[in-house]
Amino acid sequence: MKWHQALKDYQNYLRIERGLSENTIINYSLDIKKLIQWLEENNISISPLKIEEKEVQEFIYQLAKKMNARSQSRIISGLKGFFNYLIFEDYRKTNPLELIESPKTGRKLPDTLSKEEINLLIESVDLSLPQGERNRAILETLYGCGLRVSELTGLKLSDLYFEEGFIQVTGKGNKQRFVPIAPITMKYITIYLSEIRVHQEIAKEFNDIVFLNRRGKKLTRAMIFTITKQLADKAGLRKTISPHTFRHSFATHLLENGADLRAIQQMLGHESITTTEIYMHVDRRHLSDVLLKYHPRR
Structure with a gap:
């Protein structure tokens, strides 16, 4: 079996058996392609079934000479998944990464915006343009x-x-969840919808x-990134802002205002509460305020 055939089979497995999104499949594939490229550059002719x-x-x-620990860890994890697939399909008996440990990365805290910065960004939308109403609705939804x-x-x-106050969201692995939506x-x-899209x-x-x-077509991920970056520049915000920053801010502000962590987990669509717990570390000052306000010996 050649590398490109093994990769194609793995992609089909991720798509059909695992039900993963195309973006996730692309990311997993990039890890394997890096290994294939390295083998070719070093004239190492060895199949995915024989590599040790x-x-x-x-x-x-x-x-390790070119990448930080987090990037190395991601690639190691991606390659382990690929070789575990080959074992699952009885192409191999062992995983060549079984004894290779990922570097310790620590926990990266997400970037967030303050409520004032969120308002500043939304106020920066030019509503005189047709796409202005769309962009404001996008930021409000994010x-x-x-x-x-x-x-x-x-x-x-x-x-x-809207009558029930929810939207249905299709998340990672095509898993659906209902998320409450504010008035x-x-x-x-x-x-x-009624003033722009209808026309x-x-x-x-x-x-x-x-x-x-x-052009009446679905927006791309790249376009959403461009919209948020341009508005951040216009608002004079010097932080590095992406669409994901709004998601982090959503979770952080809910937690700061006393929301239950498991409720936040359900709204974000995290499989594990451990993923959501990172927001517990974002604002330690807030946790101190909670202690001083609610502890019986405050």
């Missing part, structure tokens, strides 16, 4: 519902349950998609 720990160890060693960018771009009209977010989405000529396959570009 010594070759992989050398590849990881070379990576922050008001804590969505991933892929969840936002994939949001459908048929996912909006102000519903208000701005409704304005966009667009929409491509047939995107009739059910909420947020569209000027």
